Amino acid sequence: MQRLYGVWGGMMRKNKLDKSKLLALGDRFRIYILFGVIFIFMSLFAPRFFNSYNLTTILRTVSMNATIALGFTIVMICGEMDLSIGRTATFAAVIALTLQKKFGYGISVPIAVLAGAGVGLLNGILVAKIKINSFIVTIGTMTILQGATYTITGGNSVSLSGDKVFAISDFLAKPLLPMLPPRVLLTILFVVVFHLFVSNSQWGRNFYMVGGNRTTAWLAGINTDRITITAFILSSTMAAVAGILFAMESSAATLNMGDNSLMYVVSATIIGGTAMSGGKGGILRSVVAVLSLEMLYTGTILFGFGNEVKIFISGLILALVVLYEAYASYKHEKTIGQRAVLLEELAQAKEKI
Template sequence: MQEKNKLILEKLKPLIGLLIFSVIISFISPRFATSSNILNVLRQTSINAIIAAGMTFVILTGGIDLSVGSVLAFSSAVCAYLLASGYNLFICIGVAILIGALSGLFNAIIITKGKVQPFIATLATMTLLRGATLVFTDGRPISVAGANAISGFRYIGAGAMFGIPVPIIVMLFIFIVCWHLLMNTSFGRHLYAVGGNEEAAALSGLRTDRIKASAYIINGMLSALAGIILTARLVSAQPTAGSGYELDAIAAVVLGGTSLSGGQGSVVGTIIGALIIGILNNALNLMNVSAYYQMIAKAIVILIAVLLDRKEK
């Protein structure tokens, strides 16, 4: 019984940390707990949360993906270019998602067939796609303000449904789908098995390379989706978009309790981790803390969380 309670407490740690953190911030800044600010936090968090959802799949396999920010930038740049050229909105979105999927597949092939470490493989892809984005855009933003489909596209990033911003609705939908895949499908069970012990999973008949490839493809597609939402909100694709997003996504996954060694964690913990980072950023902004100090504060919070987690294990 004691062991069961300990296990439940372990799973609730990220949520308890989020609640305590929120209460503390509410006392420090009364503006934090307003409904408009909460919606603002969720909207700002949605981009990182969607990327982090895909990153969860990859990290559960024992891998890592440093290319998500570059995938976001390149796919959104192509999407914006097609929109500005007059193509149908759904075709533009479909092409962007396809680019994300192909980027994930490219990473997976290098890792599984080339036997390259995920860190090195995705670092190379990150640099490649960042350079490709700068070449494609010539280092300048691509505006879609004059596109025929601008109203529908803008709705994705800045619209609202029943008073709830569309990015938040998309984020929640993505997390429900990801949770279902991980908890209620054979694919999810196989993903945990590969991350827990890849050799044993292969000996039991699982196609480990295919499972890992699926995780990277899902991650690439969700990175592209996050890029679409970001571009729709800004009404332009920035060549430097997504810089540093991979670090925030990994931090959200780790803060949510997912093990970097793979095989342990959940997408529910990931969204909580993303919210912790989002609330921290929002709180520092409300307190008018310099952006330079915000980076230091974020690093300290993440480091403390990881050290406490390692100490308990």
């Protein structure tokens, strides 16, 4: 925010709108602008979009992927990839419900969360200690988790019934505050905690350091391996939590409930501005991106379009974002080291002071 005022101040002083600075501003707040545009457009034009019932529905639907995105973003900031998030969500959900029958949620949920964390620990150790590429490791754990999930359930989905179970489901789904059911409130709590953790703590800064330049981070005395492992544990744990909450709300877990989340969360995180090369991005941006995509999808349904439109639009937005970022860095690379650029950077630095 401080920097934002700096840019504004600079523009005021010059007393004219500086195009490049406006662009820079738009770039920094790209995802928030996208969010606003989609929200206003849908509210104005999509039938039955802007009412409390529909907005509650959107918030409830978004809860799962937003929760998964929290941990996944941290892995991305570290410059790694976690393809096992979707299957981890399913795996944990299945464990939670299967054990509930014997022990109740009080015991089954912590065990399921721990199981999720265990997946992350395994991923993290394989990536950081054995030094296998995370893309490869998580393809492997993805396959293993699928087999494990099938083995636990015997190929059937798991369901619970009974008044107590339904009471929990209903509690999670019914708005406690206007538009905010407990499941959404929990998600908001997670978002705030993760955001503060990543942007305000030393640990959080370390994720950026490791993702930005591992060697420098190591030289700066950061235990890079430990940071990487932590990132993977957080990612799997949040995926597990998301899966468990979804299953608790529906009192059932299916064997492919998390499969669609993988590509959804990956796309949203990228659109939100977290780079795959690491060291860049933020929790809030990913969450807002998930929310924006969800509003867009809801809009396409409300307008009565088919899935082809939904797939096409998500591809188009993703492609545009990737193209724009690639083009920006391409231009930056072309002009890097040139005198004019140096002068401009110097001027900007002066303004900030």
